[in-house]
Amino acid sequence: MSLRDTQTRTESARRTAETDDCPECDGRLEPDPQRGETACAECGLVVADDEIDGGPEWRDYDDSDGTERSRVGPPLTKTRHDDGLSTTIGWRDADANGNALGPRQRERMRRLRTWNTRFQTRDPKERSLKQALGEIDRMASALGLPEHVRETASVIYRRAVEEDLLPGRSIEAVASAALYAAARQSDVPRNLKETARVSRIDRREIVRAYRYVTRELGLGVEPADPGDYLTRFVSDLGLDGGVEVRARRLLEEARDENVDVGKSPVSLAAAAVYAATLLVHGADRLTQVEVSEVTDVSEVTIRTRYRDLLRADDDCLL
DNA sequence: ATGGTTTTTACTGCGTC
DNA sequence: GACGCGGTAAAAACCAT
Secondary structure, eight states, rough: OOOOOOEEEEEEOOOOOTOOOOTOOOEEEEEEETTEEEEEEOOBBBBBOSSOOOOOOOESSSTHHHOOOOOOOOSSSOOOOTOOOOOEESSSSSSSOOOOOOHHHHHOOOOOOOHHHHHSSSHHHHHHHHHHHHHHHHHHHHHHOHHHHHHHHHHHHHHHHHHOOOOTOOOHHHHHHHHHHHHHTOOOOOOOHHHHHSSSHHHHHHHHHHHHHHHHHHHOOOOOHHHHHHHHHHHHHHHHHHHHHHHHHHHHHHHHTSSSSSSSSSHHHHHHHHHHHHHGGGGGGHHHHHHHHHTOOOOHHHHHHHHHHHHTTSSOOO
16 A cells, blocks of 8 residues: 555544643644644654544644634544544645745654654554444443453454454454453453344354364353343333342352253243242242343243243242 | 354234233 | 233344354
8 A cells, every 4th residue: 555645644633631741752742733742742653542432533724823722523423433533744845834844843843743644544443443342342332341340351352363364264352252251251241132133243153253263272261151132121111129139049059959950041030030029029020022022032032941940940849 | 155043023812011 | 992911933143163
């Protein structure tokens, strides 16, 4: 890919905290009003952070004195890490109004341009990495997963890249798989159906990537604990804590009686919630359909599982 | 690929409000 | 009659081999 003859592009410099230090030389970072970018006072490094956030982009387009910044609006979309966010730096040593730059400014611009080309030509891996991390971020927030899960997901993804696991599978599939694995490892599991819903990749392909990655990376991801689904289900269904406690006990007793072996954790959790509302609230319980809808477990499965749970429960007359 | 198991889909019957 | 539930049969999905 050849450089544009007269122009270079760069990742947009995103406004970070104004008091940050330069990662390269520890010089102070200064927002450059002329360009609307933040750059290091020492080496001219334009700061561009790795993750895609929803933060606004700051630019000063028409203010000749450059003191005022205008909010241009949110980035076009979170799903495209680059489009619409790139900054183009002209080759002319002049500001936006065509006025010549002073020697100081000129020098600074020269440095900015070299850095920009570096960012651009840095290996494609860097680019795909950003895309993947952006995707992870998007899916994670769609799934309501906390920050630390995104981080472990990115770690998993990076490791997958390092181990050359990418060839043959799509970036997004591996990203989805990494997130799925991270959620399970962090004890805030999301099942495959949920993951597939927010992913561009279908379920089958995610599992394939997931299996491959976990095997190659030796990630010991244990089967999800049904209890980990419980709190989420309970709150999604607007139930009280009493139900959750009861449900948890049902799950424990099921475990003691080995009724749960071979059964999907989600099914058990869903069934436990239903059974618990039945036991706690009696007549005005939740319907199986309601539970089925928020848990993504079919009514039939809820039925069969919750009968098992009740059978294993001591306090249940039988 | 195969076979065993679980889950889902689709449909039906029963009791109740 | 609609609704919640239970049961069933067949298909699909899953998993270990």
